[in-house]
Amino acid sequence: MDFLMFQLEKDSLIPLYEQLYTEIKNAIINGRIEEGAKLPSKRKLAEYLAVSQTTIEFAYSQLVSEGFISSESRKGFFIQNLEELALLEQNPPLIVQDESTTDIYSVDFSPGKIDMDSFPFTIWRKYSKEIISESNKDVLSLGHPQGDYVLRQQISSYLYQSRGVKCTPEQIILGSGTEQIMPLIIRLLGTEAIYGIENPGYPLTHHLLFEDKEKTVPILVDNEGVLISQLERSNATVMYVTPSHQFPTGAVLSATRRTQLLAWAYQSENRYIIEDDYDSEFRYTGRPIPSLQGIDQNERVIYLSTFSKSLMPSLRIAYAVLPKQLIAQYKQKYSYYAATVPRIDQQILAKFMESGYFAKHLNKMRKIYKRKLEIITKTIAAYDPLVTISGEQAGMHLLLTFQSMKPESELIARAKQAGIRIHGIQEYVSTKQNPFEKPKIVLGFGGIEAENLETSIEQLMDALEIKKLL
Numbered sequence: 001m002d003f004l005m006f007q008l009e010k011d012s013l014i015p016l017y018e019q020l021y022t023e024i025k026n027a028i029i030n031g032r033i034e035e036g037a038k039l040p041s042k043r044k045l046a047e048y049l050a051v052s053q054t055t056i057e058f059a060y061s062q063l064v065s066e067g068f069i070s071s072e073s074r075k076g077f078f079i080q081n082l083e084e085l086a087l088l089e090q091n092p093p094l095i096v097q098d099e100s101t102t103d104i105y106s107v108d109f110s111p112g113k114i115d116m117d118s119f120p121f122t123i124w125r126k127y128s129k130e131i132i133s134e135s136n137k138d139v140l141s142l143g144h145p146q147g148d149y150v151l152r153q154q155i156s157s158y159l160y161q162s163r164g165v166k167c168t169p170e171q172i173i174l175g176s177g178t179e180q181i182m183p184l185i186i187r188l189l190g191t192e193a194i195y196g197i198e199n200p201g202y203p204l205t206h207h208l209l210f211e212d213k214e215k216t217v218p219i220l221v222d223n224e225g226v227l228i229s230q231l232e233r234s235n236a237t238v239m240y241v242t243p244s245h246q247f248p249t250g251a252v253l254s255a256t257r258r259t260q261l262l263a264w265a266y267q268s269e270n271r272y273i274i275e276d277d278y279d280s281e282f283r284y285t286g287r288p289i290p291s292l293q294g295i296d297q298n299e300r301v302i303y304l305s306t307f308s309k310s311l312m313p314s315l316r317i318a319y320a321v322l323p324k325q326l327i328a329q330y331k332q333k334y335s336y337y338a339a340t341v342p343r344i345d346q347q348i349l350a351k352f353m354e355s356g357y358f359a360k361h362l363n364k365m366r367k368i369y370k371r372k373l374e375i376i377t378k379t380i381a382a383y384d385p386l387v388t389i390s391g392e393q394a395g396m397h398l399l400l401t402f403q404s405m406k407p408e409s410e411l412i413a414r415a416k417q418a419g420i421r422i423h424g425i426q427e428y429v430s431t432k433q434n435p436f437e438k439p440k441i442v443l444g445f446g447g448i449e450a451e452n453l454e455t456s457i458e459q460l461m462d463a464l465e466i467k468k469l470l
């Protein structure tokens, strides 16, 4: 084999070592280099090809790691058994692309997306630099199992001021997302607990609880939130609710039902409410509604929230405030668990909150989402009464109800054909029977740029053939 025949293109975007690796690999597969043959030494080949020895070293080590050649100490590099190599080539690994990673949608109205143009990258980077430094070596060690005290302190004062939540930092546990904290709470409440879940509701509660149907009771939601009268007739002992902005209908739990819900919890020793306040930072109309935890007099509310909406879903920081009797049990049972949130992220966030940037960021985001909401309501108003909006008082999603003859699944399919991703309310229903007569779409608007919103809504109305009906 004449190794000078290898054609390496120095101006190519493909690195030289990769070109050499491909040339040798192909030569082995085509049989141009025979099994057992010795490759030139790295130094010699580097001289022949007028490239650096590192280039040869990289190419050889890639071939070794893929089994095309073997390295024998002090002797050199030898071509491996061809049959095995042929097999390798005949069966290249099959890479199946997951649909969710394929971008078939040009517009995405999924709930759970945030505005990505307004993240304070500069300040976050500044605090990252300060935290990741030799003067802060302690950040390398495992911190408190419930999360760093400085962050829990920030969270407790933020919660008191903004949500009326009364707690000490000792009552707070941090976790890498609501989805990581919920199973811990379920284990803490024990096997006797029977869960009321909102119907329609947050899919996580379906996944976590609904598999065990004996232990779960779906409770219907209407435009005032979850139906407490139905809860009272059930055998549930723990009720999971999203009272500030019900997921996915957007309903706000009415004052009467809040009082009824707390009264229900007080009727028996083992009853609890899990209050998931996931997007309460963003309320656009009326006075802020205090949390259930803040008005609870008997330590029956487990308060849950997350930074997924207020900062970014990828941060993976959520927290729970446990009533005093439960935090005592938690410490007893779970003190051997290390915190699931990296301390570096915890400390960056603590600084971000302490310096007042979090409050500023929330104010800014509230204005941005409010503006997006105004654009949507204005655009949709032109389609009233064929399409109506509800659940728009808070958060980054709302509900569209269609006076359509077409079933919900057809609306979703039509939108998909036009490259628009929407979710129907049926996706969130946990009973066999769909409680809704009319098709409803859960419209997340957080991730769509304000300047594209009107066009995106018009495209959607076009795709759903609503325009024709006007």
Ligand SMILES: Cc1ncc(COP(=O)(O)O)c(C=O)c1O
Residues within 6 Å of the ligand: 111, 112, 176, 177, 178, 179, 180, 202, 242, 247, 276, 278, 305, 306, 307, 308, 313, 317, 318
């Ligand atoms: C009802 C509800 N709770 C919690 C969350 C956040 O979950 P996590 O903290 O796991 O990101 C979401 C996110 O979309 C949600 O819709």
